[in-house]
Amino acid sequence: MGAGTAAPDVELALWRGFRLSMQTAGCLALVSFVPGFLLRLVYPRWENRVVLGINAVLLALLSILYVASFPFYRQFHANFNQMIFTGANDDLYALFITMVQQYALPVRLAGALLLAWVLWRGLKALLACCRLEDFAEAMVWPRWARYLGRLAFLYVTYLAVLLGIFGGSLGWQTAVDWENAGVTKDDFLNEAILDNPQALYRAYNLNRRMLACNGLDFTTDDIRTLAAWLSHRQPDTDDLDVYLQKSAQGPAADKPKHVFVILSESFANWPLLDKYQGIPISYGMRSLIAEDDTDYCPTFLPNGASTVSAVTGVVTGFADANLYLTTMPEAFAAPYPTASAPQMQKLGYTTNFWYAGPATWERIGAFTQAQGFEHFYSRGDFGDVPGSVWGCEDEVLYEKVLEGLDPGQPSFNVLLNASNHSPYDLDLEAKGFDKEAVRDALPPEHQQDEELLKELGHYWYADRELAKFVRAVKEKCPDSLIVIVGDHGDRYNLDKTPTTYERYGIPFIITGKGIHKGTLLPDAAGSQIDIMPTIFELIAPKGFSYMSLGSSLTRTNRQGVNYGFWITRTAIGKADTVPLVPEPVTEGEEPVIDEDAMQNYINAIRSISWWRAKYGPILDASRLEDR
Structure with a gap:
């Protein structure tokens, strides 16, 4: 309590x-x-x-x-x-x-x-x-x-x-x-x-x-108005794709040869906060964030409460909006226009999805390929490798990715690892985890919690292997761009009654050639639907036409929203309260938001994701009568 x-x-x-x-x-x-x-x-x-x-x-x-x-x-x-x-x-x-x-x-x-x-x-x-x-x-x-x-x-x-x-x-x-x-x-x-x-x-x-789909009570008129508000134009068409169309402002960094988006299992942001820096489980990401070619946004939300929501957010560009996309026939008919893989192909990249687990999980193999990924690799492609029932060990996944990386062939790679997941059965001692050092760094009331120590040990392992992989990629392919986010938080915390921010927040880390401190807006905030727009605005030539619901953390994005929460640089809160109730991101700060703007943003992201994924681009009210 x-x-x-x-x-x-x-x-x-x-x-x-x-x-x-x-x-x-x-x-x-x-x-x-x-x-x-x-x-x-x-x-x-x-x-x-x-x-x-x-x-x-x-x-x-x-x-x-x-x-x-x-x-x-x-x-x-x-x-x-x-x-x-x-x-x-x-x-x-x-x-x-x-x-x-x-x-x-x-x-x-x-x-x-x-x-x-x-x-x-x-x-x-x-x-x-x-x-x-x-x-x-x-x-x-x-x-x-x-x-x-x-x-x-x-x-x-x-x-x-x-x-x-x-x-x-x-x-x-x-x-x-x-x-x-x-x-x-x-x-x-x-x-x-x-x-x-x-x-x-x-x-x-x-x-x-x-x-x-009755959890969202939007009319076609509502969606048209919200889509126009989001795109800063007049509500003069029933074609949602017109409102989703964007034009790149010109590259903010040299176009990389390879782009990586790493969805790291249960990789929460709270261990990276200053108040927990004495606990030796996040040195890998802390050292990476300190490097000159890295920028970091600490106010970022996952697309949903589970891994599959993170996958659908990055793959399709849609927010979690009461739809289970990996089971919907509409998602298998053709890639959505906001899908990441086809748009990266337009920029000249071969597209690969790498998953530590089996291709049958959540139909992830069929789903990602239906959404335009040219190649899908999973545990079945890696042979007899160590791991848990959820997937191979992180170091194995990263080794396979490095083996398959051709320095001369531009590639876009999405990686989904699995080691930081229950049943937390890694042999941490064999991996070099200093449990006693972590125990000594914990508050006295947590020092005998062996289950917590095991969980923190798996975070330590995920952090260490992630940092090693980033260094290996930069060594093999120096002209690479790497984005690191958690797939979700909300699995374990040091505080038994964590704040909303510590419980749900995930990190957004971007590193590579051309990246520097200040690449991201100083007051940036976002969610996983903003990852691809950020990449497009970093690497695409001026005038490149792309489609997205989210927006770039380098240009305009100062808020994020997901299935149940919203976030800014200073405030976070539940998305379904009326009025919105902001909580401070940093203790002692006054959480201030523009209530009307945030409510419009929440409704726009949810309603467009819901309609476009389920009913297509045209706002036709008769479609609702068939539900």
């Missing part, structure tokens, strides 16, 4: 959660009550067995969810959410191995089943000793008392049904549900208010909204 959380907040969370769980309890009671009631009418001998059997299954499921919610919260800082459905589209074998290796699945499952058995035995004893029929038969009731008792029972049942339907209330006006339950000022308590079935119900609803 946050430092400012007090007993009244805990009491409010308990009371709110108690009320909401009345709804869950009511639903679960119906599951056994209805078949039990019907059996009592037709075959009473089976009633008790069936009720106990149904409740055995329910208690087992509830116990498993309860035990699973602990590692889930540790990983995602939330009760069950939409990541459940994202995981269902992931590599299920790899997920299973991760749960076994990192989260001790057999032990946790055994503990959950033991808990379920204890609860079931308690339920069985309760039903055996508290039979209403036995109580009624033992008492001699006058007729009026029997009628009064029946009326009281019906009234209590009526109240219980209302409380179950309306989440601890007697009417919908004051009902508690998953959308309005989080009323405390503490994020942890707000998640704790939801019991596990309610959290799953939330995940189901959010996923359904995404699949139905």
Whole structure:
């Protein structure tokens, strides 16, 4: 819990959660009550067995969810959410191995089943000793008392049904549900208010909204107006591609022979902050940032909460907007005009996508090639190499990229590594990780957290291998441009209640020939859809026509937005609050934003990404009627 959380907040969370769980309890009671009631009418001998059997299954499921919610919260800082459905589209074998290796699945499952058995035995004893029929038969009731008792029972049942339907209330006006339950000022308590079935119900609803594309409530008129605002022109056409058209202002650096965009797994920005510089896990990037041919933007957001969002952002140029592009037929029909690979081909580059994992993950091989990448390389192309279920080790991936790099053939390369990912099973000692030095640098309350030390060790490894790769590329091909970003943050932090900035921020590092301090705007901020526009404005000749939704961090971009947040150089906040509530990026600074401009930017990025990816370039309102 946050430092400012007090007993009244805990009491409010308990009371709110108690009320909401009345709804869950009511639903679960119906599951056994209805078949039990019907059996009592037709075959009473089976009633008790069936009720106990149904409740055995329910208690087992509830116990498993309860035990699973602990590692889930540790990983995602939330009760069950939409990541459940994202995981269902992931590599299920790899997920299973991760749960076994990192989260001790057999032990946790055994503990959950033991808990379920204890609860079931308690339920069985309760039903055996508290039979209403036995109580009624033992008492001699006058007729009026029997009628009064029946009326009281019906009234209590009526109240219980209302409380179950309306989440601890007697009417919908004051009902508690998953959308309005989080009323405390503490994020942890707000998640704790939801019991596990309610959290799953939330995940189901959010996923359904995404699949139905009804999470975005924009009309074609709205999108036209926003697209015109974003492109600084009149809303005089229904063709979105006109608004996405840009012209390069002329190269800000010598055109490189090779361009690299490295999406580094779970590579958060917080270890690069000054307050954590004493922890020896980020020396590689710190030394790189200090070099004269490198510039760094510390206020940058991932495209989404998972790796696949980063991939779609860099590959297609669209923001995460309630669409799962790697599963959409539209994304496989032809490259989007904002796609990175075809536009880099226009500049004379061969396009390659390098992935540490299997080509089948999220259909990444088929997806990237459908979006114009000429070559796709994955773990299956590398032979029998060391790694985890998610992919080969970073050093192996970088070695394969260097082997395939032809200094004389211009190339554009997107790299996606995987080592800094659960189950965090690298042999860190063999890699040279000084765990005791990191332990000594941690605050005393974290020094015995072996899981955290393992996670920090994997960040150290990713950082070291990334720095080695950059040096190797510069040595082999000195005229290269390299962009480094995390695919996402939000996996582990030193602070158990991190600020929004420390939790979600990722670094944007650009290095290579022609880059210098000041290449990026001093107040630059952005997200992954701004990577390619930044590259185009750095290397493309004046007048080069390209298409993008984002904009360059070297020219105009001073804000970023993603699936749930926005950021500037001084402020960050959630994108779905009205009004927007800015939080400071740096403690003690006053977070100031232009509310109207930021809201327009959020809506423009979301609405255009949603419409263009799903419905094409023409704003035709009749398309919405077909949904």
